[in-house]
Amino acid sequence: MKVIAPEKSLSPTPPAVPLEAGRRREKRIPSSPAYRRNILWVLLVPALLAEFLVYIVPILAGIYTSFTDVNQFTLRSWFTAPFVWFENFWYIVGTRAIGEPIVKSFITSVVYVVIVVVISMFIGTTALIFVRSLPRRQKFFQVLFVIPYTVPVYAAAVTWAFVFQGNGAMNTLFHSDLHLMKSTLWLEGDPAFISLVIASVWHTWPFVFLMMLGASSNIPTELYEALRVDGGGRWQEARNITLPFVSPTARILALLLFMWTFNDFVTPFVFFGEIPPSTANLFPLDIYTTTFVNFAFSVGTAASLLAILVLSVTIVLPYAKITRFGADTNE
């Protein structure tokens, strides 16, 4: 089916060459005259400066720190602390008392993040498909469902922490009101992990819904009409039109959510403070304790660096390769 686009061009002469050919030709010319290069610099420098100051340089400094020995004694002379090469890394890998909790919290975190991202993607997409199919009141759900994304993370975490208190709403609902389960300590033991997942999904899925809403909002209605003429129902609509259309967004979104959720420190910190139950001892929290409670700064950064390397090699890079992320945005 061909959608005929209205001629929007303002150019006085209609393009003689088809658009495809025009693009290809432009790309073959690598020359950029000096004045263009200057404009390019002016445009890019502010962004580069900001990213260098706040991300690149501190990250490099952090990497450097992981090769030095910064602890409570050398804290004052951060950048002149003794260079110890891979000692911190060997320390983490070689000392069971140190390495084991770190590895355990890393695994807990990965499991947690995968669960949160998968559930959030599922709820977000399902909600999108159903909301789009509504004959009316779409706006209502669009506004309502996005609220959790805009609520500040801290406020959301505090509210959920209150809900999960021993005398909180969760126990009132499922124990006293519905008699479905015993009174549970939601912030300890195994339930702590579930509580964390619930709070995190609550905050994450609306963002999925929102991004999907954006990605799906310019699906040509002709596609749906064509499908309807051919006798397709709602399921075919979702499977053959909506989902393929939003999937490029979904793929990239999943990766971003993975990194954001993995690095989210606020939710577990609000829930458990500095002493989390071992079932919900997430990686950022464990690093926080190592770094700021035990003052083992270098060990903390070394552990973070290891985690980032492991994540990049085992998850991010293969994922990016499979989904062809990073392929040019123009093509």
Place this chain on the structure above:
Amino acid sequence: MNDTLLFRSLRALVLTACCVFVVAPLFVAVLTSLTPLTDISTSFAWLPKHLTLAAFTQIWSYIPFSTYFINSLIVTAFTVGIAVPIGVAASFAVSRYRFRGRRTFLTGVLSTQLFPGIFFFIPLYLIFIKLQSILGLQIVGSRIGLIIVYVSFALPLCIWVLSGYFAAIPRDIEQAGMIDGLSEVSSFVRLVLPSNIGAIIAVATFAVVLSWSEVLFASVMTTSQTETLAIALSDVVAQPTDVIHWNLIMAASIYASVPIVVAFSFVQRRFVQGLSMGAIKG
């Protein structure tokens, strides 16, 4: 389209479940903020016996809440005001020019998201202290420091969304402008940007949400004078009292959430439009 009964009942079920999930904690928060403290210490009740607005007035004297509100407003406004133009400029460059290092730039910008805040916030803090002594300007503890940090945090998502969006805009409008004597940049700014304001609103919203709710960096980069709302919330939580003032905490949370939730509801339609066109594609 006539939907089957099965589809309609499933839809009703799913959407109701989503609504309940979204609304339940909000309802708990509102209810708790309206409940007098003495009633909270017992078990949570869905229908409280007494309701009072006391917490909403009490909070203003409990901590210097208005100061924090103003701080948050200032920091957010400056973050958005600075991050968006920078992001637009960089995205324009990336989507309209081919240059060496273009891919590296885009990948690099996104890779920053891999690093957790705790990994680099001490080095950043120390760099700011160094800069402070070189420039003779207060950065740590001032709003400037926080604004710099948030601008940089907002940029990756800004650049990523906008460069995808701009790349999808056909160039003939700009070329027409250039034939009429405008420069490349000014024809983009004057002819293309005004009709694509949705995309700008979308990335501005990301920046607002980020700077309004960030906690980790705000906790080290501010003093009691320059604290933002998100930190103020943690102050209320951390107040040394024998009973936790959940009603005050919830009232503060609601105060902190309402402006941004309302503001977002207003621009929501534009926001979705802004995300629609070729934006965020792999």
